[in-house]
Amino acid sequence: MSLPPPAAVICGLLIVLIPFSLVGIALMNCGLGRSRSAAHIILSTMLVAATAAIVYVICGFAWQGFPGSPGYALVVGGKQWNWIGSGRWFLAGISFDDEPALLAASLGMFSAILAAAIPLGAGGERWRLAPIAASAALMAGWTFPVVSHWVWGGGWLAQLGQNYDLGIGFADSGGAATIQVLGGLSALSVAWIIGPRRGKYSSEGLPAAIPGHNMVFVMCGGFLAWVGWTCLNSAAAILIYGASPSRIALVAMNSMLAAGSALATTVLITRARFSKPDASLSANGWVGGLVASSASAAFMPPAAAILVGIVAGALVPFCIEWLELYLGVDDPGGAIAVHAVCGIWGLFSAGIVGRFPNAAPNQLLAQLAGIATLLGFVFPFLYVVNSLLNRFVPFRVAHDGERQGLDLHELGANAYPELAGHIDDFMPR
Amino acid sequence: MKLAGFLLLVAGGFIALTSIVVLPSSSARSGFMVAGLAVELVGLILVFRAHMPSKEERG
Numbered sequence: 001m002s003l004p005p006p007a008a009v010i011c012g013l014l015i016v017l018i019p020f021s022l023v024g025i026a027l028m029n030c031g032l033g034r035s036r037s038a039a040h041i042i043l044s045t046m047l048v049a050a051t052a053a054i055v056y057v058i059c060g061f062a063w064q065g066f067p068g069s070p071g072y073a074l075v076v077g078g079k080q081w082n083w084i085g086s087g088r089w090f091l092a093g094i095s096f097d098d099e100p101a102l103l104a105a106s107l108g109m110f111s112a113i114l115a116a117a118i119p120l121g122a123g124g125e126r127w128r129l130a131p132i133a134a135s136a137a138l139m140a141g142w143t144f145p146v147v148s149h150w151v152w153g154g155g156w157l158a159q160l161g162q163n164y165d166l167g168i169g170f171a172d173s174g175g176a177a178t179i180q181v182l183g184g185l186s187a188l189s190v191a192w193i194i195g196p197r198r199g200k201y202s203s204e205g206l207p208a209a210i211p212g213h214n215m216v217f218v219m220c221g222g223f224l225a226w227v228g229w230t231c232l233n234s235a236a237a238i239l240i241y242g243a244s245p246s247r248i249a250l251v252a253m254n255s256m257l258a259a260g261s262a263l264a265t266t267v268l269i270t271r272a273r274f275s276k277p278d279a280s281l282s283a284n285g286w287v288g289g290l291v292a293s294s295a296s297a298a299f300m301p302p303a304a305a306i307l308v309g310i311v312a313g314a315l316v317p318f319c320i321e322w323l324e325l326y327l328g329v330d331d332p333g334g335a336i337a338v339h340a341v342c343g344i345w346g347l348f349s350a351g352i353v354g355r356f357p358n359a360a361p362n363q364l365l366a367q368l369a370g371i372a373t374l375l376g377f378v379f380p381f382l383y384v385v386n387s388l389l390n391r392f393v394p395f396r397v398a399h400d401g402e403r404q405g406l407d408l409h410e411l412g413a414n415a416y417p418e419l420a421g422h423i424d425d426f427m428p429r
Numbered sequence: 430m431k432l433a434g435f436l437l438l439v440a441g442g443f444i445a446l447t448s449i450v451v452l453p454s455s456s457a458r459s460g461f462m463v464a465g466l467a468v469e470l471v472g473l474i475l476v477f478r479a480h481m482p483s484k485e486e487r488g
Contacts, residue, residue: 076450077450077451079450160449164449164450166449192480195482196482201482205481205482327477327480327481328480328481328482329477329480361455362455362458365449365455365458365459365462368445368462368463368466369445369446369449369462371466372441372442372445372446372462372465372466372469373442373445373446375438375441375442375466375469375473376438376439376440376441376442376443376445376465376469377439377442379438380435380438380439383435
């Protein structure tokens with residue numbers, strides 16, 4: 001892996017701006033939750049960032065690697081299946097003047113943080129700080145690096161092209177699989193393990209509406225996520241897939257088009273169904289469009305980005321409703337629908353509308369193989385490790401703590417001290 | 430039901446990946462890939478059903 005100096009500088013600048021997406025996610029999760037746990041969700045996101053960054057640098061990058069770095073491979077049917085990197089811990093052996101390796105480590109660190117932060121949306125208002133940090137450590141120290149090695153580190157999914165003539169191999173130029181689907185599936189496992197918020201479902205199984213406390217946070221979070229996502233999609237396309245820096249303009253346009261068409265679709269759908277557009281669902285639709293565009297933003301025509309966004313914008317409100325109403329999954333931040341479902345749609349659509357350079361035919365088959373791997377192997381693994389973690393560090397806060405709010409229970413003070421108490425509209429005493 | 434669902438997820442993954450290694454033609458690969466994903470879908474439905482909130486978790 002080598003980069004011309006201007007591309008390396010641009011890539012570095014783009015990576016520096018990726019944390020905007022983390023701020024966006026934090027604000028959205030905060031606004032979609034109740035005021036009694038507002039500070040807790042922001043602190044949780046910062047804690048996830050701190051834990052994931054440290055653990056990733058200690059061991060994560062060693063197992064992730066980057067294209068061309070050493071790795072361990074199994075031989076299956078006479079072909080090499082490179083499944084994990086064999087680098088050294090603490091970034092040892094990497095020269096600080098070796099731009100590609102350092103840029104890959106930096107991109108990987110921010111990506112690991114994002115993947116670990118996504119489940120916070122599903123566990124909001126009932127997930128304690130200690131298990132949040134432990135889960136983030138597992139994600140950044142093992143799950144993300146291994147999956148990222150398969151996709152971004154020259155691993156077996158990336159090699160499907162050269163080994164089995166499947167397109168360019170599993171393509172994910174902005175982290176739809178390594179960040180979004182991984183984080184979204186982890187969010188689903190956390191939502192199952194932790195259970196719904198108290199008062200969310202009646203004894204007949206009907207869900208109660210628990211509105212978010214600040215829609216301005218949610219909307220502004222969506223805007224910040226847009227900036228971060230565009231930079232993430234651009235940096236990964238340049239660094240991992242060798243796209244020319246001039247593609248940044250295409251990425252910016254496609255990300256905007258996908259987010260915009262997704263938002264417009266969600267606004268129209270919620271307007272048609274509820275007689276007025278729903279602000280929180282529409283903001284989630286916007287992010288769903290960004291997520292779906294992540295798989296191939298640098299390699300699809302703008303018209304395709306609009307199509308990808310429209311489908312993502314339709315998926316978000318229906319999936320959120322299905323999960324809540326029929327499947328009994330309480331996901332206050334909409335993380336499962338936005339990140340897992342739209343991420344899978346983005347990966348699938350990349351096989352149809354993606355125009356990857358020097359690609360063999362059958363790109364769609366490579367994308368399906370990647371999706372099957374995420375659902376068939378990564379998801380059960382995430383569920384098992386989170387369940388085991390829950391045995392040692394119980395995820396769920398005590399009943400009283402949930403009633404008080406996590407701000408008061410875990411942090412000792414409310415985010416909004418002028419609000420002396422909370423009216424427990426939704427909470428039976 | 431939960432265990433059966435997760436086993437089906439893993440089985441579907443194996444069907445999908447094995448098709449790439451074992452089958453030479455892209456049409457046969459596509460057929461088995463879709464079959465693998467269908468098995469995963471059934472597994473996912475079972476796991477979802479197993480996690481429906483119980484009476485104690487409601488209210």
